Amino acid sequence: MDISGLEFFIGGFANPSAAGGRVAAVARRVEEEGYDGWWVADSPALAYDPYVALAIAATATTRIKLAVYVTNPFSRHAIVTASSAAALQAESGGRFVLGIGRGDSALAHIGLAPVAVQAFRRSLRCIQAYLRGEVVPFRPQEGELLGVAPLSSLGYEDVPKGSRVTWLPDTNLKVPVEVAASGPKVLRVAGALADRVLISVGAHAERVQWAIDEARTARSQAGLDPSLLGVSAQVCLNIHPDKAKAIDLCRWKVASASRFSAMQGRPAGPASEEDRHTMERAREMYDMNRHGHHLNSVGSIADNAFVERHAIVGTPDQCIERFCQLVHAGIDRFVIGSGLSPDADELITPQLLAQEVMPAVRAEIAKYPPARFSSASRG
Secondary structure, eight states: EEEEEEEGEEEEOOGGGGGGTTTHHHHHHHTTTTEEEEEEETTTTOOOHHHHEEEEEEEEHHHHOOOEEEEEETOOOHHHHHHHHHHHHHHHTSOEEEEEEEEEEHHHHHOOOOOOOHHHHHHHHHHHHHTTTTTOOOHHHHHTTOOOOOOGGOOSSSSSSOOOTOOOTTTTOOOEEEEEEHHHHHHHHHHHOOOOEEOOOOOOOHHHHHHHHHHHHHHHHSSGGGGGGEEEEEOEEEOSSSSHHHHHHHHHHHOOOOHHGGGTSSOOOOOOOHHHHHHHHHHHHHHHHHHHHTOOGGGGGOOOHHHHHHHHEEHHHHHHHHHHHHHHTTTOEEEEEOOOOOOGGGGHHHIIIIIIHHHHHHHHHHOOOOOOOOOOOOO
């Protein structure tokens, strides 16, 4: 395995604490510390606009990839998303990654649930077409649902029949689209239509393998090469010399993340009855008013064993072993976030990850390469 293909992204909310020039400073620090990418969330009620933050980061860095994890197909029209993404791709020299999902806090804070799978699939097809420079036919009925009449109603002699991002340069390097997925339906959409899949089922190796297989099977059924599907894992992480402390610090994070597996009801994929119950309780108890915050009461439902199974926690050596296990399952990018916690011990994780864990994982994988690893050009 070429370990240059293994990537570690770190990020979170771009919020007021990063104001006054600190967005650029944070992005530069991420690059200097050796990470492969910096990501920011798309949640307008809770954080700065991701495209503004990433445009600043593009001018402040030269190497790292810049990602939005994740936008959604409702709060931004498909052509708006595609045009913004293509602009960042051009200005960053081909370093942008467009992460997209059905929506979570961005929609919750305007009173809406995640977008239906069918609508998500349709929007994803449109975004991919726009990014390739293709014409996308209009759907007047969508405007009518929002109280907007079709352009033809104005009586112009001639009107466009579709839309296209017309300014894409001839040398356009298409933006890679990465779909965040936790259930089988969206995993299959990702496999068939995306360039990458961001698996959001935790760090439990058996569940991660199940999710990879779902996406790759759908890709094969779509007549595409499954080995060319990049596979990321969104993992909850806490590295600490004291494993008990690491578990406690990660408790609210893994409980928060586990609700995605039960968003539409009973969790799919391999899981014990006890773990399914915890995931379902996490969805029921989640406090969206404290989204991404350590004070979210949902943390109380995750016991130590659940945290250990579904997050990567413990000493550097213990975390290295878990990362390697997931690489061997087929993961080629890890997406790691930070929550809103005042605990000084939280600062230990990014430091140890960059200085001890990442180099050791790369060295271990170089010595013992996995049997299956995507040969795709990393997007």
